[in-house]
Amino acid sequence: MPGKTLYDKLWDDHVVHQEDDGSALIYIDRHLLHEVTSPQAFEGLRLAGRKPWRPMRNLAVADHNVPTLGREQGIADPVSRLQVETLDKNCAEFAIQEFTMTDPRQGIVHVIGPEQGATLPGMTVVCGDSHTSTHGASGALAFGIGTSEVEHVLAAQCLVQKKAKNMLVKVEGRLQPGVTAKDLILAIIGVIGTAGGNGYTIEFAGPAIRDLSMEGRMTVCNMAIEAGARAGLVAVDEITIDYYRDRPFSPKGGDWCMAERFWRGLYSDADAVFDQVVELDALEIKPQVTWGTSPELVVAVDDSVPDPELEVDPVKKQSMIRALDYMDLQPGQAITGILVDKVFIGSCTNSRIEDLRAAAAIAAGKKIAANIKQALVVPGSGLVKRQAETEGLDKIFTAAGFEWREPGCSMCLAMNADRLEPGERCASTSNRNFEGRQGYGGRTHLVSPAMAAAAAIAGRFTDVREWL
Amino acid sequence: MQAFTVLTGLAAPLDRANVDTDAIIPKQFLKSIKRAGFGPYLFDEWRYLDRGEPDMDCSQRPINPDFVLNKPEYQGAQILLARENFGCGSSREHAPWALEDYGFRAIIAPSFADIFYNNCFKNGLLPIVLAADTVAGLFKELTPGYRLSIDLTAQKITKPNGIEIAFEIDQARKYRLLNGLDDIALTLQQADKILAYEAARAKRAPWLFASDQA
Numbered sequence: 088m089p090g091k092t093l094y095d096k097l098w099d100d101h102v103v104h105q106e107d108d109g110s111a112l113i114y115i116d117r118h119l120l121h122e123v124t125s126p127q128a129f130e131g132l133r134l135a136g137r138k139p140w141r142p143m144r145n146l147a148v149a150d151h152n153v154p155t156l157g158r159e160q161g162i163a164d165p166v167s168r169l170q171v172e173t174l175d176k177n178c179a180e181f182a183i184q185e186f187t188m189t190d191p192r193q194g195i196v197h198v199i200g201p202e203q204g205a206t207l208p209g210m211t212v213v214c215g216d217s218h219t220s221t222h223g224a225s226g227a228l229a230f231g232i233g234t235s236e237v238e239h240v241l242a243a244q245c246l247v248q249k250k251a252k253n254m255l256v257k258v259e260g261r262l263q264p265g266v267t268a269k270d271l272i273l274a275i276i277g278v279i280g281t282a283g284g285n286g287y288t289i290e291f292a293g294p295a296i297r298d299l300s301m302e303g304r305m306t307v308c309n310m311a312i313e314a315g316a317r318a319g320l321v322a323v324d325e326i327t328i329d330y331y332r333d334r335p336f337s338p339k340g341g342d343w344c345m346a347e348r349f350w351r352g353l354y355s356d357a358d359a360v361f362d363q364v365v366e367l368d369a370l371e372i373k374p375q376v377t378w379g380t381s382p383e384l385v386v387a388v389d390d391s392v393p394d395p396e397l398e399v400d401p402v403k404k405q406s407m408i409r410a411l412d413y414m415d416l417q418p419g420q421a422i423t424g425i426l427v428d429k430v431f432i433g434s435c436t437n438s439r440i441e442d443l444r445a446a447a448a449i450a451a452g453k454k455i456a457a458n459i460k461q462a463l464v465v466p467g468s469g470l471v472k473r474q475a476e477t478e479g480l481d482k483i484f485t486a487a488g489f490e491w492r493e494p495g496c497s498m499c500l501a502m503n504a505d506r507l508e509p510g511e512r513c514a515s516t517s518n519r520n521f522e523g524r525q526g527y528g529g530r531t532h533l534v535s536p537a538m539a540a541a542a543a544i545a546g547r548f549t550d551v552r553e554w555l
Numbered sequence: 556m557q558a559f560t561v562l563t564g565l566a567a568p569l570d571r572a573n574v575d576t577d578a579i580i581p582k583q584f585l586k587s588i589k590r591a592g593f594g595p596y597l598f599d600e601w602r603y604l605d606r607g608e609p610d611m612d613c614s615q616r617p618i619n620p621d622f623v624l625n626k627p628e629y630q631g632a633q634i635l636l637a638r639e640n641f642g643c644g645s646s647r648e649h650a651p652w653a654l655e656d657y658g659f660r661a662i663i664a665p666s667f668a669d670i671f672y673n674n675c676f677k678n679g680l681l682p683i684v685l686a687a688d689t690v691a692g693l694f695k696e697l698t699p700g701y702r703l704s705i706d707l708t709a710q711k712i713t714k715p716n717g718i719e720i721a722f723e724i725d726q727a728r729k730y731r732l733l734n735g736l737d738d739i740a741l742t743l744q745q746a747d748k749i750l751a752y753e754a755a756r757a758k759r760a761p762w763l764f765a766s767d768q769a
Contacts, residue, residue, distance in 0.1 A: 100759075103745070103748055103749055103752040104745055104748045104752075106727060108725065108726045108727050109725075110725070110727045112742065112745060112748070112749075114749070114752055114753075114756065116763055123585050123586070123647075124585075124646065124647065124648070126588035126589075127588070127589070127590045127648075130588075130590070135739070137739070140749070143766045151585075152586065164586075166586040166587075166609055166610075167586055169586075169588065170586050170587075170588055173588050207763075209760070210763070215646060215648075216645070216646055217644065217645045217646040217670055219646075230670075231645075231646035231670055232646060232670070232673075233646055233647070233648035233651075233670060233673065233674035233677060234590075234648040235648060235674065235677035235678070235738070236673075236674075236677070238739065239738055239739050239742065242739045242742075242743065243739060243742045243743055243746075243749060244749065244753075245742055245749055247727070247738065247742065249725065251669075281573055281640060281643055282573070282639060282640035282643065282666055282668070285640065285666060285667075285668060285669055286669060312670075315640065315643065315668060315669070316669075317669050317670060338762035338765070342761060342762035342765060343762070345760075345761065345762060346760070346762045349759075349760065381573050381575075381643075402572045402638055402639065403572070405570075405571070405572075406571065406572050406573065409571070500577075500582050501582060502582050502583070502585065502586065509606075519575075519577070519644060519645075521575045521577040521578065521644060522577070522578060522600060523577060523578075523581055523600050524577050524582075527581075527600065527606045528606075
């Protein structure tokens, strides 16, 4: 019998009941909640007279709607305010732990989970948010769910799931200086496409993945969903174990020793069989910039905007033409010639301390270009913000002309006041470049934090490798 | 949840690949704490010429006459014909809520994003995966007034010319959809199994259960 993949091991460890038709009842170890996808689930519980199965397995935080300025005055938008207040009320009513908007631990749900040790290796982790895949960086099986399933997990601590297929993305070699985890995952999506991972759990492996910090691995797993895969995974190693030592929710004492021993078995066996294997060479990857309205529409920074006329697939060709029109770009235009209006450094993809350090290293001692209307730096959590301030990164950013904000999802999806205006072009470290994602009519180019900082300084896209 | 058995309805074509959930229902409408009322904002940025905001009276807004669902011949459509990777992006269940509230009961595409696909079944909305060339054929055939008949029990679609197309569906999902069953009630019938699992797992991984007694 062949060995097991990491995904197989995690799946098998959580099967409560296997049905004959291939579906299974799967136990959920950690449920994260935020204000946008939970109100209707709590309402469902109330209507059915149900209570949370294990209240302590839930952790809630408001992140999508929260303002990143003037937080002490509350939320100005009454609709956003009601949604955040509804989360507060629901958590109080159902005895669920919540980091409220003014708690120093508040932040983006996918940043605070690992930061608190609330999402651990070997766990199943779900949240009503597609970027829950982030937590797979620790060797947890983590995936996004809809609101009906949020209600289901609250009520039963389980979900009915069908096992996905196994995909291995193996990245050989080393990333070059100036090329980051973000460039790596964008390049991977460029290869397998936004639907390439549909029906799969993707395990990221190989020397280039092993070289990444936990933060870098989170960036990679975060965007597994942008390749269509609900879950991304990285095997446990010393970097994982070291990261979780002494986190507030991490196991302590004898429990830690037992957990560590178990976690060290969380890798794919050498003879495990994957349904699909994709191999890349890290050395060939350059800093990436998306040019279209889907993350797969991506090229290297030293490349140019592709020509739809060269695309043979008529559906793809139409998508490219539509994307060029929306983005107001011409085929053949050099990426480095594209001027930028706004810069956003933040989101569950790239708002951790390492991301802020990388951006600050580029911005240090420089000024943002005259054509930049706004450059935002939004830390992923209150603790990331505090750490950055201890290191003086906030001073570097503000001296260069960036705005230093309070933590939250912010301009990644523009549910709060941070947004693009119609026609504005943004260099963004977020995860989606869909039409209108960052604001009605806004144009998003996905890049790494260093590339975003460099774009702010230059006023246009520029190859950050020349800045090192 | 509304059960789905047989549906005969008007089909409308949405000829774009990778239609994402931000396009299906833009984020500003996600601020609602209700489950209903998203239909008027379905495909908001494509459907209207102005910028949509929650609680707007959509009957007063300028509509985009070029958008397919605004054409008179597709009014009342219940079946959406779509391209690859429909519903990609966020996990927002507001997307199937909006489609269902608008009046759609079934979506036919060569592929769906996984979370969206899953969410449809919780809301009486049937996503049907057909081979890419079959979908391409339907796009070619689809003219105004084109009606399809979908029989979930028999797992077949009947075209206006009487030709039938079979489709695959997971049997557990089919059963729940046919009967409009509440997933949670079904799962809670297995409460003893969940408790037994927790007891066994607490021995293997006690660190996970340390705080549960609180």
